[in-house]
Amino acid sequence: MKNLLKNFVKIAVIALACCYGAKASNIELTGAGATFPYPLYSKMFDVYYKERGIKVNYSAIGSGGGIRQLSAKTVDFGGSDAFLTDQQLNEMGEILHIPICMGAVVLAYNLSGVNELNLTPDLISEIFLGKIKKWNDPKIQKLNPKANLPDMNIVSVHRSDGSGTTFIFTDYLSKISDEWKNKVGTGTAVNWPSGLGGKGNPGVAGLIKQVPASIGYVELIYALANKIPFATIQNKNGIFIKPSLTSTSASANVKLPDDMRVMITNTDAKDGYPISGFTWILVYKEQNYGGRTYEKAKALVDLLWWMTHEGQKFTQDLHYAPLSKEAVKKAENLIKSITYDGKRIIN
Amino acid sequence: MDTNNNQHKLCHINPDWCWLSRVKRIFKITDIMPDFLFRKIILISGLSILILTIMILVSLVTNSMLSIKTFGFKFFTARVWDPVFDQYGSFPFIAGTLLTSFLALIISVPFSLAISLYLGGEFIKEKSFFAGFLKNSIDLLSGIPSVVYGFFGLFLIVPIVRYIQMKFGVEPYGVGIFTASIVLAIMIIPFSASLGREVIEMVPAEIKEAGYSLGSTRFEVIRYIILPYCKSGIIAGVLLALGRAIGETMAVTMVVGNSNIMPSNIFSPANTMASVIANEFAEAIKELHFSSLIEIGVVLFFVTTVISISGKIIIRKFAIRT
Numbered sequence: 282m283k284n285l286l287k288n289f290v291k292i293a294v295i296a297l298a299c300c301y302g303a304k305a306s307n308i309e310l311t312g313a314g315a316t317f318p319y320p321l322y323s324k325m326f327d328v329y330y331k332e333r334g335i336k337v338n339y340s341a342i343g344s345g346g347g348i349r350q351l352s353a354k355t356v357d358f359g360g361s362d363a364f365l366t367d368q369q370l371n372e373m374g375e376i377l378h379i380p381i382c383m384g385a386v387v388l389a390y391n392l393s394g395v396n397e398l399n400l401t402p403d404l405i406s407e408i409f410l411g412k413i414k415k416w417n418d419p420k421i422q423k424l425n426p427k428a429n430l431p432d433m434n435i436v437s438v439h440r441s442d443g444s445g446t447t448f449i450f451t452d453y454l455s456k457i458s459d460e461w462k463n464k465v466g467t468g469t470a471v472n473w474p475s476g477l478g479g480k481g482n483p484g485v486a487g488l489i490k491q492v493p494a495s496i497g498y499v500e501l502i503y504a505l506a507n508k509i510p511f512a513t514i515q516n517k518n519g520i521f522i523k524p525s526l527t528s529t530s531a532s533a534n535v536k537l538p539d540d541m542r543v544m545i546t547n548t549d550a551k552d553g554y555p556i557s558g559f560t561w562i563l564v565y566k567e568q569n570y571g572g573r574t575y576e577k578a579k580a581l582v583d584l585l586w587w588m589t590h591e592g593q594k595f596t597q598d599l600h601y602a603p604l605s606k607e608a609v610k611k612a613e614n615l616i617k618s619i620t621y622d623g624k625r626i627i628n
Numbered sequence: 629m630d631t632n633n634n635q636h637k638l639c640h641i642n643p644d645w646c647w648l649s650r651v652k653r654i655f656k657i658t659d660i661m662p663d664f665l666f667r668k669i670i671l672i673s674g675l676s677i678l679i680l681t682i683m684i685l686v687s688l689v690t691n692s693m694l695s696i697k698t699f700g701f702k703f704f705t706a707r708v709w710d711p712v713f714d715q716y717g718s719f720p721f722i723a724g725t726l727l728t729s730f731l732a733l734i735i736s737v738p739f740s741l742a743i744s745l746y747l748g749g750e751f752i753k754e755k756s757f758f759a760g761f762l763k764n765s766i767d768l769l770s771g772i773p774s775v776v777y778g779f780f781g782l783f784l785i786v787p788i789v790r791y792i793q794m795k796f797g798v799e800p801y802g803v804g805i806f807t808a809s810i811v812l813a814i815m816i817i818p819f820s821a822s823l824g825r826e827v828i829e830m831v832p833a834e835i836k837e838a839g840y841s842l843g844s845t846r847f848e849v850i851r852y853i854i855l856p857y858c859k860s861g862i863i864a865g866v867l868l869a870l871g872r873a874i875g876e877t878m879a880v881t882m883v884v885g886n887s888n889i890m891p892s893n894i895f896s897p898a899n900t901m902a903s904v905i906a907n908e909f910a911e912a913i914k915e916l917h918f919s920s921l922i923e924i925g926v927v928l929f930f931v932t933t934v935i936s937i938s939g940k941i942i943i944r945k946f947a948i949r950t
Contacts, residue, residue, distance in 0.1 A: 343910030369913070434799060441886030441899070443711075443911025466712035469911040477801055477897050478886025480907060491786055492802060 308580045312339045314347020314360025316481075317384055317445055317500060318560045321601050322360070325592045333587075335580055344445050344469065351376070351563055354571045357581055359563040362445020363469060364542040375566040377615050378541045379585050382593070383602040385501040385529040385557040386450045387511035391489050392416065392431065398512040399424045399521055402547070402555070405514070406458035408496065409437050410465075411475035416494055431494060438488045438497025441478030443470040449558040450498045453546035498556075501529065502600040516555040517547055528554035529602035537611050557602070562588070568621045575621050582626045585616050685929065692923035694915060703923060709888045711908070716920035718927065720890045724898035725931075727805050727891065728880060729873035732812035737866060739813075740820040744862070745850060747821070748828025763825075770818035778882030781811035786883060793895055803885040804897045811879050816869035823868065827861030828854060860942045867939035871932050877902040901928045 312322075319341035326337040342350075344361040351359035352373045364378050388405065390398060400408075404420060407413045413420065417430045440447045448469045455462040465471050477492070479485035482503040489497050489509060496512075501524050504511045513523045522528050532545050532553030547555050562585065568578035589604065589612040596603040604612065619626055689696075695703065699716060706717020745751065747763055789810070790802035831854050839849040855862075885897020886907060899907075901924045912918040 345911035345913040348913060363913075436799070436801065441881070441903075442907040443909075443913075445911075468712040469913065470711045470908050470917075472708065472710035472712065472715075472888060475889075476887065477803060478888075478899070478907070480881050480886065484882070487782060488803065491782070492790075493800070 308335055308577055310335065310337045310357045310577070310581055310584060311355075312337065312347070312358040312360060312562070313342050313350045313356045314339075314358075314563075315344045315362045315445055315560055316341040317362050318360060318382060318601070320502075321382060321596060321599050324595050324599060325588055328595065329584065329587060329592070333583075335584070337584060343443065345443060348373075348563065351565075357564070357577070358585075360560065361563055362558065362560050363448040364544075364561060365563070376563050377566050377619065378561040378563060379589065379615055380541050380559040380604055380608050380612050381562055381588055382596050382604060383529050383533060383557055383559055383608075384449075385524050385532075385554050385602065386446055386453075386498050387501050387504050387524045387556070388496055388514070389486065389489050389499050389504050389509040389511045390496040391493055392428075393493070395425075395428045395430065396510055397425075398428065398510070399515070400512045401515045402457035406454050406461050408435055409439075409454060409474070409476070410458075410461060411437070433494035436492050436495040437473075437476035438485050438492070438495050439473050439476055439478055440470075440481070440485055440498075442480050442484075444481075445469060445558075445560065446482070446498065446500055447471065449544070449546060450556060452544045452558075453556045456547040501526075505600050514555055516553060517549060518551050520551065522552065522554045524554045524556075526597055526600065526602045528552060529557045530605050532557045533559070533605035533608050535607070537607055539611060539614065541608070541611050541615060559604075559608070564619065566619060567623070568619060568626070578619070578621045579626055582616060582619050585619075586613075586627070589613070589616070685926075688922055688926045688929060692919045692926055695919040695923045698916060699920075703920070704927075707890050709904070711912075711914065711917045714914065714916050716916065718901070718920075718924050720888055721899050721901045721904050721924060722927065724805065724884070724891060725874055725900040725902070725928075727894070727898065728808045728812060728884065728900055729870055731805065731809035731894065732816060732873045733866060733870055735809060735813035736817045736820065736869065740817045740824060740865070740869070741862070743817070743821040744824025744828055744865075745854070747825040748831075748854075766818045766821055769814075770822070774815065774876060774879040775882075777811055777815050778879040780814075781807060781879060781883040785810050789895075796895075798893070798895050801885060801895070801897055803883050804895050805884065805891055806894045808880050808884040808898075808900075809894075811883055812873045812876060815876065815879060816873050819872055820862075820865040820869040823865030824858070824862050827858040827865075830861075831857050860945050864939045864942040867935055867942065871935040871939065874935065875902055875928065875932050877906045881906055 319339070322339045326339060330336050339360065341360075344363055347356070347359035347361055348365065348369070350356045365373070365376060370376060388400065392398070401424065404413065404424070414434055415432060416435055417432050422430055448467065451461075451465065451471050452467045454465070455467045465474060477488055477495075479488040479497070482499050485497045485499050486503060486507055486509060489495050489499075499509070511524060513521045515521050532548040532550050532555070534550045534553065535545065535548055537543055541559070541561070544558055545553075546558060548557070564581065564585070568581065589609055593603045593609075617625060617627055695716065699706070703716065703718055704722065705719055706715070707719050708715045708717050709720065710716075743762070743766065747759060747766075785807055786802035789804070789807045790800045793800045793802070835853055835857070836849055839853045844852070880900050881903040884900060884903055886899050886903065887897035888899055888904070891898040905921050905924055905928075908917070909921055912921055
């Protein structure tokens with residue numbers, strides 16, 4: 282099925298191996314996957330190379346591509362914003378999900394003169410289902426008595442490319458609205474009932490800036506960096522939460538499963554922002570495959586440990602939310618469970 | 629003597645390099661039969677293009693087998709594209725592609741025809757400064773990367789289209805089929821214009837002069853002599869431009885609105901075959917999603933092949949006429 286891709290990757294790897302053949306004595310790790318954490322990963326890997334002398338290459342080709350390459354065993358780790366389904370795990374074998382950082386998805390909008398906008402889960406789902414059509418709908422006006430909402434049609438904007446951001450957002454919508462769950466569902470790409478599509482965060486942000494009376498979802502980092510206004514959202518506990526790095530991290534202060542395959546959208550945490558999620562690095566639990574050396578496996582484990590501990594200090598500067606304490610603890614257990622020939626690499 | 633010197637030099641620098649001199653000797657032998665070797669190289673390069681094309685087709689078809697088996701012909705008629713519930717119908721994308729590219733063609737033809745008539749020598753003297761300037765800017769237009777056209781569309785054409793949409797009272801998205809068609813039209817004008825210019829230049833001066841001597845106006849010469857004479861060449865240029873419009877991805881994706889819903893009018897946001905592949909391929913995790921996207925690639929492959937072959941056939945007809 283995926284021979285085309287596999288062969289291409291093989292050729293690429295051979296070509297790379299030829300280029301770097303002379304330096305092969307040093308251990309190098311390669312990864313591929315999600316674009317969302319790419320700025321953070323490149324910072325982390327850059328520092329890691331300076332500190333430990335181990336080179337890590339990461340290509341941001343999208344979560345789907347990362348999973349495909351990991352399953353073709355052409356990379357040492359994959360990056361993903363969505364966890365693997367049970368079916369995928371059955372096909373690929375035992376794969377661990379190591380959380381690295383957290384991100385939030387915000388609802389950015391374009392309404393001149395409106396600097397603060399409060400939204401409830403019901404309103405969000407109805408806007409994206411195309412059921413609330415006007416900005417001055419009484420339901421929105423009631424929540425925002427001070428805002429001067431125009432008599433204009435709401436234009437919803439979504440990602441046209443498959444994306445982990447879409448996965449987090451549609452997962453949230455499926456949790457808060459049964460109609461959404463049955464009609465549209467959760468996925469990296471879904472059949473949107475209405476609205477415009479933009480490619481990537483820049484595409485969505487560009488459309489929001491261009492189209493008056495529009496609302497769309499982008500990553501928090503992106504809205505912060507581009508100074509686009511975004512909505513404050515009511516969480517499960519009825520508290521209106523402004524998206525921020527703190528409220529994103531806070532959303533993971535809940536009981537987490539041991540395998541960390543969890544979506545924390547619509548979180549129970551009291552001060553947590555409801556549309557947030559983890560981004561993971563995916564690795565095989567048993568590292569002795571495809572002729573890998575013990576040294577390489579050890580290097581990978583060390584890298585993961587560093588990323589979930591020392592590496593966390595780089596998150597905030599780049600507008601990523603660091604892992605919560607609970608999440609770090611789970612990550613430690615997962616990293617310790619990585620084996621080589623059935624034996625644990627670190628204890 | 630020369631070879632010897634080189635051998636010494638090379639061996640002197642590094643003994644490992646002695647084999648290089650042997651390579652030189654082989655090339656010496658080939659001097660005797662350059663013709664034979666040249667023919668082989670040409671043959672191999674020619675064949676490899678053919679093999680490559682077949683390989684592209686084979687890999688596309690094998691990778692899309694799952695989707696072909698699952699949906700059969702319904703793949704082309706179904707209107708729902710839903711990666712969550714694994715329902716894939718490509719009709720909205722086929723419609724989006726055809727609408728944007730034919731609309732682009734309709735917009736571009738008057739312009740490209742006018743440019744080619746102008747540059748073809750009917751209205752200007754050879755080598756006037758303005759003609760040279762126009763010709764060079766047309767060539768320049770064809771070399772601009774498509775992403776730049778996308779930006780141009782997003783920042784200049786989208787606001788204009790939004791203004792028109794407000795006048796017409798439709799949803800003022802700004803992006804959509806109409807915007808994409810305008811951007812595409814600008815992108816393909818250089819192709820049809822330069823081909824049109826070439827064939828118009830080839831109209832023999834004698835028959836044009838014959839027309840004028842019979843008292844025809846300039847319009848009549850163009851209408852009754854030049855255009856009929858160049859008809860097939862101009863159509864071929866238009867078809868090649870159409871092939872380019874159908875396959876265009878980046879610029880279209882940026883301004884077409886990327887909505888998977890069947891477009892209802894020419895201002896609707898839509899999606900084309902090329903843009904849906906560009907959008908969803910990287911994150912297509914499900915097997916069926918992956919193979920359905922590749923099947924769209926197969927359709928695109930066939931559509932562009934048919935268009936470029938018919939363009940070639942028309943050009944050949946033209947060649948016989950001169």
